[in-house]
Amino acid sequence: MLEMHLHRGHLQTVSSGSLGMDRHVLVVRGGALGRDTGLGAAHAGVVRLLASHEVQGWGLSAEVDHPLGGMGPRRLLRRWWFHPRRVRQRLKQRAREGGRLVLLVTDQEQAHLVPRRVPRNVSKAVIVHDLFVLAPRTIPLADGAMKEWSGRRGPVRWLDIRRLRRGLKRADLLICVSEATADRCRTVFRKVPVAHVPTGISLERYAPRAEDAPHSEQGCALLVVGNDHARKRMNFLAKVISACPDSVRRDLHLVRVGGGQTEAGRRALRQAMEDAEVRLTLKGRIEDEELQRLRLTCEALLFPSAAEGYGYPPVEAMAAGLPVLVADMPNHGSMVPAECRLPVDDVEAWVEAISALHATWSARTNAGANPVSRPADETLLAHVERFSFDAQAQALTAALDGLMENVTEASVD
Numbered sequence: 001m002l003e004m005h006l007h008r009g010h011l012q013t014v015s016s017g018s019l020g021m022d023r024h025v026l027v028v029r030g031g032a033l034g035r036d037t038g039l040g041a042a043h044a045g046v047v048r049l050l051a052s053h054e055v056q057g058w059g060l061s062a063e064v065d066h067p068l069g070g071m072g073p074r075r076l077l078r079r080w081w082f083h084p085r086r087v088r089q090r091l092k093q094r095a096r097e098g099g100r101l102v103l104l105v106t107d108q109e110q111a112h113l114v115p116r117r118v119p120r121n122v123s124k125a126v127i128v129h130d131l132f133v134l135a136p137r138t139i140p141l142a143d144g145a146m147k148e149w150s151g152r153r154g155p156v157r158w159l160d161i162r163r164l165r166r167g168l169k170r171a172d173l174l175i176c177v178s179e180a181t182a183d184r185c186r187t188v189f190r191k192v193p194v195a196h197v198p199t200g201i202s203l204e205r206y207a208p209r210a211e212d213a214p215h216s217e218q219g220c221a222l223l224v225v226g227n228d229h230a231r232k233r234m235n236f237l238a239k240v241i242s243a244c245p246d247s248v249r250r251d252l253h254l255v256r257v258g259g260g261q262t263e264a265g266r267r268a269l270r271q272a273m274e275d276a277e278v279r280l281t282l283k284g285r286i287e288d289e290e291l292q293r294l295r296l297t298c299e300a301l302l303f304p305s306a307a308e309g310y311g312y313p314p315v316e317a318m319a320a321g322l323p324v325l326v327a328d329m330p331n332h333g334s335m336v337p338a339e340c341r342l343p344v345d346d347v348e349a350w351v352e353a354i355s356a357l358h359a360t361w362s363a364r365t366n367a368g369a370n371p372v373s374r375p376a377d378e379t380l381l382a383h384v385e386r387f388s389f390d391a392q393a394q395a396l397t398a399a400l401d402g403l404m405e406n407v408t409e410a411s412v413d
Contacts, residue, residue, distance in 0.1 A: 022099035024061035025050050025400070028087050030079065030110045031068040036288075038312050039129065042177070042199050043106040045389065046127070046396070049200070054393040058400055061101065064090050076156065080112070080163070087113050095119040102400060104175075108134060111167030112160075123403050125173040127197075128185055130309025132231075134165055135188045139231075139306050139329075142345035146230055148307045168192065173403045175396070177310045180330040193406065195399035198335075199310055200392030203384065206319035208296055208376040219253035219279055219368060220361040222354070223298040223322070225291075225313040226305065227260025233304045233327070234265060238272035240304075240350040248358045251368060252278045255294060259285040295320035299357050299374060303327070306344055311335060318384040321376025325353050337383055 027047055033040030050060035064087050070078060087103075095101050101122045105113050108128040118124060132149040139146045153161070168174065174194045176182035182196045226232040241254060254273060266282055273280040295301075301317040301324045308331040314324045315335065326332045328341035342349045364372050385391070 023057055023102075023400075023404070024059045024094070024099060025055075025102045025104050026061040026064065026091060026094055027104050027106060028064045028110070028113055029106045030065065030083065030113070032065045033068070036285075038310070039107050041312075042127070042129070042310075045200055045392065046104070046106055049389060049393045049396065054389070055400065056393075056397045058102075058397065061094050062090065079160075084113055084115075088115050091115065091118065091122065095122050100404060102403065105167075105171075108168060109164065111165075111171070112163040114167040114170045116170060123172045124170060125175055125400075125403060126168055126171045127175045127177065128168070128181055128309075129177050130181055130307075131184050131188060132307065132309070134161060134168070135184070137307075141306065143236070146306060148231060150230060172406070173399065175399055178308075178331055179334040181309050183330070193403075195395075195402065197395040197399050198387055198392060200389035201312075201315060201319060201387055203319050203388050206292065206295070206316055207381075208321045218371075220248075220251045220358050221253040221255055221294075221298040222357070223294050223301045223317070224254060224256040225258045225301065225303070227258055228262045228265035229260070231305055231307040233306055234269055236345075236347075237302060237304050238269055238276075240347055240354065241278055242272060242276040243347050243351050244276075244354055244358075245351075248355050249276055249278050251358060251362070252354075253281065254278055255281045255283070255298060257283040257286050257291060257294065292320065295322045297373070298322065299361050300325055302354075304344075304350070305329075307331060314340075315384060315387050318377075318380040319387070321378070321381050323357065323377050323380065325350070325357075335387075337379070340380075 027043070027050065029043055033043065035041045035044050047060065047063060049055050050058060053059065066078065066083055091103055095118070099121065103114070103118065103122060103124045105111055105126045108126055108131070111126050114124050114126060133151070136147055136149040139148065168189055169192060171192055174185045174189060174192050175197050176185055176194060177197065177199045179196055182194050185192070185194045224237065228234060241249070241252065244252065256269065261282070261284060270280060270282065295317055301313060301322055303311070303314050303324060303326040305311070306327055306329055311331060314326055314332070317324050318336070324336060324340050326336050326341055327344040329344055332341055342353055362368075364374070
């Protein structure tokens with residue numbers, strides 16, 4: 001049975017079965033990011049698992065967020081005062097209904113929403129995707145040190161970051177999407193318990209199906225997904241492609257997609273590929289259907305990023321059976337099989353791996369004369385099972401149950 005509740009000016013459907021539970025989660029964020037963004041998709045996944053009772057013993061209380069938009073002082077007032085007040089009001093209202101309640105903030109960039117004081121039956125948790133902004137590190141690389149985050153910190157942003165860090169310290173649990181992020185949180189926020197709950201994806205959505213298998217892309221197509229942030233290392237990728245043997249380069253077809261590409265970055269990559277005589281296709285943000293087609297028709301995903309909180313592109317690629325080559329950094333250690341990880345700065349190792357992909361492509365297609373579709377990598381399809389929604393639900397159940405155990409022990413002490 002479903003009941004309708006007025007929420008943020010519109011009706012929200014909540015299962016009456018969840019209302020009968022004595023353990024609920026109030027899911028909170030700032031602006032309502034769309035599901036076409038990484039954070040928006042992650043938030044929607046958590047809500048879906050709670051609403052469908054896949055997190056055993058826990059129900060969804062409600063979502064609290066606000067529409068995107070706004071500028072200047074008005075936007076700041078909403079972020080620092082009006083929205084936090086709305087969250088506190090909804091929290092108090094729900095806490096008065098009894099049972100155990102967890103306030104779950106789904107993005108560390110909204111950790112200021114963690115209240116200083118909460119009712120006795122409320123616990124506070126924050127999902128941490130990365131600490132690039134809140135505690136950025138400098139990563140040593142062969143071509144110079146690279147900062148995880150290089151944005152400017154004016155006085156307002158400095159105050160905002162201080163609020164976020166304080167909010168994370170007030171949390172009873174930090175839920176991290178990767179082992180690397182969990183390890184980082186244990187170092188930066190030593191007094192706050194940490195749990196690892198990998199973000200889940202719909203394996204059915206990305207799974208290759210024989211009836212959908214299109215012809216391969218023209219040439220030995222290599223997919224690149226990402227923006228022009230320094231940590232994505234497009235310059236390194238250009239260096240690798242340019243270093244490939246002539247016999248390999250003449251068949252390569254680099255296909256780059258994703259938002260956040262700058263005109264300067266596109267121009268630099270275009271010039272590098274022109275000098276290397278490599279075919280290049282540049283696309284910005286594209287529809288999911290087109291990106292899935294590329295996962296099925298390209299030979300591999302190249303992902304040389306030196307820093308990621310989670311890294312959707314490799315996970316989604318593996319779910320489609322697409323081979324992946326990633327930089328061997330801590331963020332990829334527990335996510336991608338060892339044979340898919342390459343030394344972060346070793347150009348020769350990357351050239352060798354790309355040459356092997358080319359050799360496989362050439363043998364299968366008779367050097368492109370017979371464009372036979374690439375078979376899905378069954379090993380990767382098996383590996384990616386750990387990132388299913390079922391796996392996420394089990395890990396989130398364990399994390400929330402553990403939080404309750406800690407609360408019980410603390411109350412006994």
